[in-house]
Amino acid sequence: MKEIKLRVFSCICYIVLLSFSKILNAESQVDSIEEVLVYASLVPISAERSANAITIIGNEQIINRPVSSISDLLRNVPGLAVSKSGVQGSQTQIRIRGSEANHLLVLIDGIEANNAAQNDELNWGTFAAEDIERIEVIRGPQSSMFGSDALSGVINIITKNAIKPKNLKIFSENGSFDTKNNGVSFGLRNNNFDVQLGLSKLETDGDNISRVGNEKDGYENKNLTFKSGLRINEKIKTSFSARRSNGINQYDSDVNFDGLLDDQDRVAEFKNTTVGLKLDYLNPDKKWRHHFSFAQSTNDNQDFKDGLLGTATSSTKDQIRLISSLHWDQLAQRISVLIEHEKEKFRQRGIINDYGVYGVFDPNQDQRKKTNSSAFEYRADISDKITLAVSTRWDDNSEFKNSNTYRFEAVYDLTSQARLRSAYGTAIKNPTFTERFGFYTNFIGNPFLKPEESTNLELGFDKKFSNANLNLSATIFRAELANEIDGNVFDPITFGYTAGNKSGLSKRNGIEITASGQLSEKVTLSSSYTFTDSKELDANGKYQNEVRRPRHISSLNLSWRQSDSLNINANIQYNGAQEDIVFPNKVKLAKFILFNVSASLNISKELEAYLRLENLLDESYEEIYSYQPLGFGAHFGIRYRL
Secondary structure, X not given: OHHHHHHHHHHHHHHHHHHHHHHXXXXXXXXXXXXXXXXXXXXXXXXXXXXXXXXEXXXXXXHHOOOOEHHHHHOOOOOEEEEEOOOOOOOEEEEEXXXXXXXXXXXXXXXXXXXXXXXXXXXXXXXXXXXXXXXEEEEOOOHHHHOHHHOOEEEEEEEOOOOOOEEEEEEEEEEOOOEEEEEEEEEEEOOOEEEEEEEEEEEEEEEOXXXXXXXXXXXXXXXXXXXXXXXXXXXXXXXXXXXXXXXXXXXXXXXXXXXXXXXXXXXXXXXXXXXXXXXXXXXXXXXXXXXXXXXXXXXXXXXXXXXXXXXXXXXXXXXXXXXXXXXXXXXXXXXXEEEEEEEEEEEEEOOOEEOHHHXXXXXXEEEEEEEEEEEEEEEEEXXXXXXXXXXXXXXXXXXXXOEEEEEEEEEEEEEOOEEEEXXXXXXXXXXXXXXXXXXXXXXXXOOOOXXXXXXXXXXXXXXXXXXXXXXXXXXXXXXXXXXXEEEEEEEOOOOEEEEEEOOOEXXXXXXXXXXXXXXXXXXXXXXXXEEEEEEEEOXXXXXXXXXXXXXXXXXXXXXXXXXOOEEEEEEEEEEOOEEEEEOOEEEEEOOXXXXXXXEEEEOOOXXXXXXXXXXXXXXXXXXXXXXXXXXXXXXXXXXXXX
């Protein structure tokens, strides 16, 4: 098996080098790069005019890799490290460029979806991949426009719109671990109105997460997605979107605190909802644009032990935004102003724990906070070759002192197909409700925590080659984080844990390299490599590696369209060695390679069949110490489109 894995890894290196060879030997052309609008500004802008490192996962890529979880698609994005605590549906974290999981802001159709009831993170394990049109990954700090949660980047998930007068899709999938995934979506569209509705249900028996025992940990997820738009006249258009997911995931826990999971009958129930209403106004000369939005996200979580309710958390975030933009100089320059009000509520219920002479800890609490914000952004194409941007944001938070963040961007076009980009900025992350007020009975909150603050610098180079089909991109990044919050501070009085701000600076440096394009008429390639050096100060003032951040991550995706009817997709993911913590010690997790293959066959214009083989080499690995992921799995499905 080791020999097979070595050959697979050698194959990755060979194909990547071959693709670079093809790219570097290609002749340049003067074709312009297709404009793609992304959410990397207060107002959506062309990806080519942004200094950010941006990855776009389009609809064709999503179709060619018919995964059931979005996190499986994001593993191919440079700079992203995925940590899954077991099987499908398990808690899954994503870290950008060595940062924390709650430093990443996740948007669903522009609606903030981070869960304040789960440490301001999004649990990617419960995010199904159905009814998704496109995913935008914007790496680098975005606090100057989006505030606290966007310290390391933003992922914007865009759900499907109705694009035809009538459309219908039905799909059904069955596979290993008794997995069933079924759904239907339909939509209508005319000149001024469109509506799209999607329903799906995913369920699986899963496998045992613990190293011992044989009790399976299953997962069930029901999804509803709704999206609609109405153009009232040439000046005004409105849109409404909503997404709801609810279900359960079974898991194991470490009941004797020896660092190893025990085979337990634990179940978590979740219910997540995002709702957003938008209104856009464009004046007749197209110079003034106004955008108003109201958004709400709610999350409810309950944990059961042996069938009995143990703990429960819930959170609600309400947000109102007004963005006004003035364009001039034939739309080459723009000033945008944001006014925003945000209100968050947090509720927690659990068992009161008596520490005897040390007192009583009551986790039952209701907390809230408010933030009033304003932001300013100036963007200008000052010539055919140079784009400059500056943005800044002020946050008036009810719980913390006022904060100010800023960002500078510059893009210089060397040629019509090559550019340099650079960005420098600051960002913040406010302490979470959990860090400040505690989590059930073993984590004691610290209400005196300070916000984390970072400074970031990145330099990038993008090049487009022959036939406008081959692309190369490289980004060097450097970040320093002050007041990093450590959530593993042992409290000798209560024998529990608490959170504290670290002294000194945590440092995150690295490089991202991507190559993608059309190797031939039938073969498309995309590959990426990321080196990340993420270090923090230990108790002795010495720098040490941060946990769950592999230094080396790479991926390769090959798509072969053998004919108009048959497409085969091969995906290889390499995850380097990394460290994890088994308090108070650290352990090293071995590197691993995952090999996935999928094939789709168009039986007719309306009917398609597909096969997906996951972890083809049946790799045994752990992304979190003692948590066992799934082995080899095969899934077969059909799609009907009308």
